Amino acid sequence: MAEIQSLAKGLKILNLLEHSRNGMGTTEVATQLEIDKSSASRLLHTLAKYGFVEQDQVTARYLLGPQLVTLGQHLLNRITLRDHARPYLHELVDKTGECAHLAILAQRQALYIDQVESTAALRVESEIGTLSPLYCTALGKILLAFGDSRIPDELTPFTHRTVTDRSTLEAQLAQTSKRGYAIDDEEYNYGVRCVAAPVYDHKSALVGAIGISGPAGRVTLERIDEFGAVVISIAAALSARLGYDLNLR
Template sequence: MTEIQSLARGLKILDLLAAAEDTVGITEIAEYLGMDKSSISRVMQTLAVYGYAEQEASTRRYRLGPQVVVLGQTLLNRLPLRDQARPFLQQLVDRTGECAHLGVLTQNQVLYVDQVESLATLRVNTRIGTLAPLHCTALGKALISFARLDLPEELNPFTTRTIVNPDVLRVHLEQTRLQGYAIDDEEYNYDVRCIAAPVYNHDNNVVGAIGISGPAGRMNLEHIPEMAAIVCEVARALSNRVAFRRS
């Protein structure tokens, strides 16, 4: 694996620009990458020429450029699942009162590609474009368990409830498969529970997962079965739609 260093530098800088709160100066970037600021200056000029970065005229500092939006939306618009899922996400919100999300598998992570917010004052907001781990989110667990994928190598803990033992996780996923839906019981964020179910295409491949997230108070353990039933029902309806099956 030969990695092209100057390209990799540029991409790392884009990541850095995204992680930064606001604009970033060339000196900071140079420090961060352990390089000379003159080199970074030229990298930034290149990124700017192609619209991936933008220099603020007044401060000469840099931020992400419009081209990243163009690319991001291009990819999102290319997911037909996304348009199809929208009304079903809305239905989930209407029927459960919690925020609904659509996730797909990429690079051993879940990518949240759509979201419908609930009207509740206290609500969970996972923005579109978020990447999250597979082993401790409901969407992620739905994806790996129903698509029968391998476990991720690293099972990092995020809360004390995160399942970090591969054997325990395997059993848990088997159980998930049997019950037809996945649950995240404060395994990624404290006070947040999620329920998710898979979406299939006409070849019976898992193409994504939809689910709801809410505060642990409302999503308490006795409500979960009925909410899960709704999630499963809507996910099944969406699968039928995706697979061109009628009803």
């Protein structure tokens, strides 16, 4: 279906602004989108009128607006899985000493919807709200193996360990669903290993994935099975807890 172009342009502007450190000016936006200054100006004004962007009082550059916080937070509040999962994330941190994460499938990617940091680890930038690829993260592989199993066409490498071969990945996914947990062995970030397991609702339908992630030095390959067992048991406990009252998808 043909997209509404002026709406699409507006949405593209929002995505542009996400990646700019200190906001953008009209001309800068126009250049990036390859449109005229005047169009950029009018689009920005419309976005501003509805609170999706905001002009910095001092620099007059456009920044993402409060309406996005409002809508984003509103959506997070809807996702009751998150509320249920919180204590289990803490339990994961207690038992493993590593950071714990919760993700669901969204837009054919892994959407991180909550995290609990380990006390040991140095402060990590919040990952909540981040979309990550399915094929090279532990949480993502869970969502692929147990849920929507269509492997993306492009397997872009992030490290030299990223699996870019389709059949290798398929084998990994088969292994994952067999043993019940997934591994990311420095396939997305160097020096970081992750272990994840599936979370089910009462109908045994996949709703998300939880897991841990930590430095390769601590999360060694020898101890992977051990970590896997912990993650699986807690994921199972959470699934049981969700029982019959989960109203997520």
